[in-house]
Amino acid sequence: MLNQESYVILGDGCQIKGISNEAASLAGHWGLGKLIAFYDDSRISIDGDTEMPLLRTLTSVSKLLDGMLSVTTTIVYGSPNKANSYSVYGAALGEKEVEATRNNLGWPYEPFQVPDEVKGHWSRHTPKGSALESNWNATLAYEKKYPEEAAELKCELPAGWEKALPTYTPESPGDATRNLSQQCQQCLNALAKVVPGFLEINLRFGVREHGMGAICNSIALHSPGLIPYCATFFVFTDYMRGAMRISALSESGVIYVMTHDSIGLGEDGPTHQPIEHIASFRAMPNTLMFCPADGNETAGAYKIVVTKRKTPSILALSRQKLPELPGTSIEGVEKGGYTISDNSSGNKPDVILIGTGSELEIAAQAAEVLRKEGKTVRVVSFVCWELFEEQTDEYKESVLPSGVTARVSIEAASTFGWGKIVGGRGKSIGINSFGASAPAPLLYKEFGIIVEAVVDAAKSLF
Amino acid sequence: MLNQESYVILGDGCQIKGISNEAASLAGHWGLGKLIAFYDDSRISIDGDTEMPLLRTLTSVSKLLDGMLSVTTTIVYGSPNKANSYSVYGAALGEKEVEATRNNLGWPYEPFQVPDEVKGHWSRHTPKGSALESNWNATLAYEKKYPEEAAELKCELPAGWEKALPTYTPESPGDATRNLSQQCQQCLNALAKVVPGFLEINLRFGVREHGMGAICNSIALHSPGLIPYCATFFVFTDYMRGAMRISALSESGVIYVMTHDSIGLGEDGPTHQPIEHIASFRAMPNTLMFCPADGNETAGAYKIVVTKRKTPSILALSRQKLPELPGTSIEGVEKGGYTISDNSSGNKPDVILIGTGSELEIAAQAAEVLRKEGKTVRVVSFVCWELFEEQTDEYKESVLPSGVTARVSIEAASTFGWGKIVGGRGKSIGINSFGASAPAPLLYKEFGIIVEAVVDAAKSLF
Numbered sequence: 043m044l045n046q047e048s049y050v051i052l053g054d055g056c057q058i059k060g061i062s063n064e065a066a067s068l069a070g071h072w073g074l075g076k077l078i079a080f081y082d083d084s085r086i087s088i089d090g091d092t093e094m095p096l097l098r099t100l101t102s103v104s105k106l107l108d109g110m111l112s113v114t115t116t117i118v119y120g121s122p123n124k125a126n127s128y129s130v131y132g133a134a135l136g137e138k139e140v141e142a143t144r145n146n147l148g149w150p151y152e153p154f155q156v157p158d159e160v161k162g163h164w165s166r167h168t169p170k171g172s173a174l175e176s177n178w179n180a181t182l183a184y185e186k187k188y189p190e191e192a193a194e195l196k197c198e199l200p201a202g203w204e205k206a207l208p209t210y211t212p213e214s215p216g217d218a219t220r221n222l223s224q225q226c227q228q229c230l231n232a233l234a235k236v237v238p239g240f241l242e243i244n245l246r247f248g249v250r251e252h253g254m255g256a257i258c259n260s261i262a263l264h265s266p267g268l269i270p271y272c273a274t275f276f277v278f279t280d281y282m283r284g285a286m287r288i289s290a291l292s293e294s295g296v297i298y299v300m301t302h303d304s305i306g307l308g309e310d311g312p313t314h315q316p317i318e319h320i321a322s323f324r325a326m327p328n329t330l331m332f333c334p335a336d337g338n339e340t341a342g343a344y345k346i347v348v349t350k351r352k353t354p355s356i357l358a359l360s361r362q363k364l365p366e367l368p369g370t371s372i373e374g375v376e377k378g379g380y381t382i383s384d385n386s387s388g389n390k391p392d393v394i395l396i397g398t399g400s401e402l403e404i405a406a407q408a409a410e411v412l413r414k415e416g417k418t419v420r421v422v423s424f425v426c427w428e429l430f431e432e433q434t435d436e437y438k439e440s441v442l443p444s445g446v447t448a449r450v451s452i453e454a455a456s457t458f459g460w461g462k463i464v465g466g467r468g469k470s471i472g473i474n475s476f477g478a479s480a481p482a483p484l485l486y487k488e489f490g491i492i493v494e495a496v497v498d499a500a501k502s503l504f
Numbered sequence: 505m506l507n508q509e510s511y512v513i514l515g516d517g518c519q520i521k522g523i524s525n526e527a528a529s530l531a532g533h534w535g536l537g538k539l540i541a542f543y544d545d546s547r548i549s550i551d552g553d554t555e556m557p558l559l560r561t562l563t564s565v566s567k568l569l570d571g572m573l574s575v576t577t578t579i580v581y582g583s584p585n586k587a588n589s590y591s592v593y594g595a596a597l598g599e600k601e602v603e604a605t606r607n608n609l610g611w612p613y614e615p616f617q618v619p620d621e622v623k624g625h626w627s628r629h630t631p632k633g634s635a636l637e638s639n640w641n642a643t644l645a646y647e648k649k650y651p652e653e654a655a656e657l658k659c660e661l662p663a664g665w666e667k668a669l670p671t672y673t674p675e676s677p678g679d680a681t682r683n684l685s686q687q688c689q690q691c692l693n694a695l696a697k698v699v700p701g702f703l704e705i706n707l708r709f710g711v712r713e714h715g716m717g718a719i720c721n722s723i724a725l726h727s728p729g730l731i732p733y734c735a736t737f738f739v740f741t742d743y744m745r746g747a748m749r750i751s752a753l754s755e756s757g758v759i760y761v762m763t764h765d766s767i768g769l770g771e772d773g774p775t776h777q778p779i780e781h782i783a784s785f786r787a788m789p790n791t792l793m794f795c796p797a798d799g800n801e802t803a804g805a806y807k808i809v810v811t812k813r814k815t816p817s818i819l820a821l822s823r824q825k826l827p828e829l830p831g832t833s834i835e836g837v838e839k840g841g842y843t844i845s846d847n848s849s850g851n852k853p854d855v856i857l858i859g860t861g862s863e864l865e866i867a868a869q870a871a872e873v874l875r876k877e878g879k880t881v882r883v884v885s886f887v888c889w890e891l892f893e894e895q896t897d898e899y900k901e902s903v904l905p906s907g908v909t910a911r912v913s914i915e916a917a918s919t920f921g922w923g924k925i926v927g928g929r930g931k932s933i934g935i936n937s938f939g940a941s942a943p944a945p946l947l948y949k950e951f952g953i954i955v956e957a958v959v960d961a962a963k964s965l966f
Contacts, residue, residue: 055710466927
């Protein structure tokens with residue numbers, strides 16, 4: 043079992059959140075050694091005095107700990123009128139009370155003035171720190187003699203590491219992207235020396251999604267060389283969305299491997315079928331939302347997310363088997379959106395069909411139908427909106443020429459947000475209600491996420 | 505303290521979720537009487553065998569209970585090859601194993617055939633049930649004599665109840681919409697006889713958001729006459745999103761009163777400032793997302809949400825003070841989107857400015873600037889997209905004429921989704937990064953959510 047020293051800072055509010063129980067039960071189960079808590083016992087939470095309305099669960103928590111320092115603290119110590127009161131939790135003291143507090147504490151210094159005594163205390167440590175730093179840098183002279191080992195020590199990705207990723211052709215048998223994702227992980231794991239920080243250790247979190255996300259944040263933030271990925275059903279991001287937002291906000295490059303990406307999961311029914319989730323993450327800042335369509339796109343996503351150490355990534359992966367599509371590529375995924383096929387011979391196509399994930403196949407099939415009827419059709423994979431957004435205007439125009447207003451998008455999810463891509467004339471095929479429990483092909487038919495719907499929508503625009 | 509009998513069904517997976525701890529600690533704190541658990545101890549969760557990887561917290565949970573029936577169960581009892589195995593958790597048995605199980609259990613009946621013996625057991629109770637029902641209906645003859653009391657008993661809203669809601673004029677002093685929301689609640693509470701089910705009881709959940717949402721779901725589903733509302737910061741919907749999706753999916757009309765609706769909350773900083781949340785709920789099926797701009801719009805939102813017993817509603821409310829705007833109305837809110845001012849004298853305006861919540865004021869101010877320069881400008885409040893979507897095409901065209909492609913939206917949130925409303929030529933002003941910690945006016949300036957930005961965007965479209 044893990045046996046590193048762990049310190050926990052506990053406030054009054056912390057203990058009543060569900061995530062604390064998830065983390066505490068994992069700590070107990072994993073037998074974490076030297077778990078030491080500092081408990082800031084101010085008896086004030088944002089919901090008021092903790093004595094009265096809130097159950098204080100400290101006693102039960104303390105059984106898990108090897109040591110606990112409980113400090114009975116006073117919130118806004120020294121403030122003559124507001125110390126120990128809830129009113130200071132969410133509001134500044136104000137100029138008058140700050141003045142009264144300074145007088146009360148006998149603090150004569152100007153705002154932001156550090157007293158010499160304090161400065162002296164800290165600067166005493168500067169020579170010691172400088173010596174330690176020089177020493178470390180001298181040790182790193184090692185780097186010149188053993189560059190490969192040094193790169194590994196610093197968890198740097200050496201050139202060409204991405205060659206470890208699998209590639210596929212349309213002749214490959216095809217699979218669920220959740221399985222193709224595992225193939226990528228296995229390739230990276232087998233080459234742990236190539237991607238040194240990619241975590242091979244499998245932590246079993248149970249169904250503690252919120253705790254899982256938070257722990258992965260800590261792993262990623264511990265060092266940029268550690269690359270954690272965690273997995274659950276896509277719909278259960280609802281349980282760990284708080285941790286995922288912290289990934290984005292604190293620039294923690296966690297890889298969220300989210301399987302069962304749509305109604306295509308079938309019989310588990312609407313409680314397990316994501317609808318609004320893709321849109322909800324496309325709207326979240328500093329978050330990459332990938333919907334890979336096959337093996338090449340899954341490998342392409344891994345190529346990117348492993349290097350994105352300051353941005354969390356979400357991979358929405360299918361449970362159902364998908365074919366390898368002609369035209370998909372790792373290089374295409376790096377652009378976020380790209381053309382996988384076009385029979386317009388360099389001219390403007392009659393229509394652009396835009397698909398993501400499992401629906402890229404449907405777009406490709408609809409294109410075949412329309413082409414047989416003499417139409418020129420472009421098929422675009424829109425695997426990661428955020429990466430497409432980062433491309434030059436020229437590139438974007440080359441994929442989605444503004445002169446082509448006949449556009450149809452297809453994605454087995456909420457159509458929310460697609461208006462910007464398909465434009466005022468365009469059509470979006472998706473699902474804006476909850477799903478149902480049935481085999482995937484039946485559900486796709488029932489909700490109209492089918493080739494015929496794409497063909498009809500395209501024809502309505504000619 | 506609450507003292508109703510409560511039954512809990514516990515599975516193996518249930519106990520490791522954070523929400524269970526939130527609910528259990530509330531049950532203990534509130535001193536719920538007669539809390540009785542049925543524990544289905546199959547030792548199999550979706551993450552595998554619970555003995556090995558998961559801490560079983562049953563012992564600590566049981567201290568809270570007045571009774572517990574722990575049944576050691578066998579998952580897929582009777583299946584000769586798959587009983588007691590994880591493999592059956594997420595996959596059907598298959599035809600062959602179903603056949604083997606039927607043979608093993610000696611079950612000779614056809615699929616969906618109810619044996620006569622079982623049918624007899626149930627139908628024995630029919631006469632008793634019919635008698636009880638007749639008796640109840642006879643008691644309800646009371647209804648004819650005392651119609652008002654009967655309506656209250658059935659928690660029906662009598663005609664004219666909405667007159668209890670406050671109304672405002674531009675001369676009203678203005679306030680934060682979170683305070684205006686409290687005024688509405690007080691009006692409804694004072695008239696508890698008018699809205700009999702509107703919950704006056706204040707349950708203090710602490711910061712257990714997920715538990716709070718789940719408990720409110722239960723209250724709403726208990727009877728359509730009970731109308732629970734719960735409150736926290738809008739950003740903390742990330743903690744209870746699972747419960748909110750269950751509201752939408754199970755048609756539970758919970759009212760989510762979400763304060764601190766944007767970067768306008770100021771100094772708490774980006775951890776407390778919602779950005780993507782409005783978009784994320786607009787994408788969620790069967791959910792009404794309201795962004796009221798002032799007192800009339802807040803009252804309008806309450807008029808609707810109290811009657812929506814099969815759809816959850818979210819009210820995003822400001823911390824900062826807002827003025828009462830000319831042109832806002834309860835009737836307008838009922839349409840979801842409506843014109844609050846227009847100087848085009850019935851012609852097509854030069855530009856349409858669309859605002860929500862605290863930004864409707866900015867849109868109105870920008871309109872004044874443009875009108876002084878001789879432009880015709882329409883200002884539209886887009887307070888609830890879902891209600892606007894329900895209107896007739898004629899109404900929608902009357903508010904957003906397709907001939908007017910010069911459109912500017914302003915909302916202090918992610919611009920994701922606005923493309924559909926403003927169209928290909930239009931511009932959306934918002935914030936697509938995380939916020940920062942500073943007073944609200946400074947943040948609005950820093951992130952460019954200001955009158956000048958709207959005016960400039962409009963001018964770029966003339």
